[in-house]
Amino acid sequence: MEEVLELIEKKKQEFAKAELFEFMRDKSIDPRQRLAFAPCIAHFAMSFGELNQSIFREEPTNDPLQAMINNHTYEDDHHWLWFLADMETLGINNKSLKFSDALNFVWSEQLKASRLVTYQIFRYAFGASPITKLAILEVVEASGNVFLSATASIAEELRSITKKELIYFGCFHLDVETGHTTGTPDVEQSIKNIPLTIESRQEIFEIVENLFEIFTKQIAELLVYAKTHSFDQPFTQPREILQPLKAA
Numbered sequence: 167m168e169e170v171l172e173l174i175e176k177k178k179q180e181f182a183k184a185e186l187f188e189f190m191r192d193k194s195i196d197p198r199q200r201l202a203f204a205p206c207i208a209h210f211a212m213s214f215g216e217l218n219q220s221i222f223r224e225e226p227t228n229d230p231l232q233a234m235i236n237n238h239t240y241e242d243d244h245h246w247l248w249f250l251a252d253m254e255t256l257g258i259n260n261k262s263l264k265f266s267d268a269l270n271f272v273w274s275e276q277l278k279a280s281r282l283v284t285y286q287i288f289r290y291a292f293g294a295s296p297i298t299k300l301a302i303l304e305v306v307e308a309s310g311n312v313f314l315s316a317t318a319s320i321a322e323e324l325r326s327i328t329k330k331e332l333i334y335f336g337c338f339h340l341d342v343e344t345g346h347t348t349g350t351p352d353v354e355q356s357i358k359n360i361p362l363t364i365e366s367r368q369e370i371f372e373i374v375e376n377l378f379e380i381f382t383k384q385i386a387e388l389l390v391y392a393k394t395h396s397f398d399q400p401f402t403q404p405r406e407i408l409q410p411l412k413a414a
């Protein structure tokens with residue numbers, strides 16, 4: 167499994183170079199605008215409860231790897247509540263939006279990659295072996311760590327302005343997600359030592375590559391959104407708004 171973890175680390179470093187993260191670090195842009203894509207990950211964030219409860223978790227189990235995955239699912243299955251809390255804090259709930267328009271937004275063409283990430287994770291994890299699930303979780307944790315590190319520093323900037331704390335996008339979430347499925351170095355080492363057959367190694371490599379590819383498409387989509395939607399008018403038609411904001 168060591169090679170799989172090495173591949174994930176390599177892919178994580180590449181993922182971290184994406185343009186979205188540059189945009190998120192650009193302090194010449196209003197921090198609220200750098201987080202304007204927040205409502206776009208609704209489908210993804212809200213799916214994690216069921217993903218953990220029904221797909222990753224398998225109870226009861228005698229398999230120590232599955233038991234470890236189960237522990238992780240109990241930690242992660244309620245984070246969508248934090249996402250909802252942040253929608254309130256970010257003022258997204260102040261928008262008057264018809265239910266059908268909200269649904270149309272979540273399932274819009276412009277957010278297709280964000281939904282595909284969810285579907286692909288469900289697809290790969292459904293009925294998968296514990297070792298495959300572990301690899302998927304490691305990818306989710308690795309990409310999540312890069313993403314949440316970027317959102318958390320914006321959340322800190324916002325906190326000093328608004329005195330309000332973001333939970334999902336803030337340090338709170340980042341701190342509970344260690345970046346790995348397991349916490350301790352001992353367990354990490356024992357995971358590295360798990361032998362893989364040539365077939366399962368190839369299968370897992372493919373999953374890792376594909377998931378990073380779709381995660382990369384997702385964040386490219388988020389960047390387009392953040393550049394074409396004002397943070398205080400998130401559900402309007404796309405338009406170029408970044409230049410006036412940068413000049414201000």
Ligand SMILES: [Fe+2]
Nearest residue numbers: 242245339343
């Ligand atoms: Fe989480």
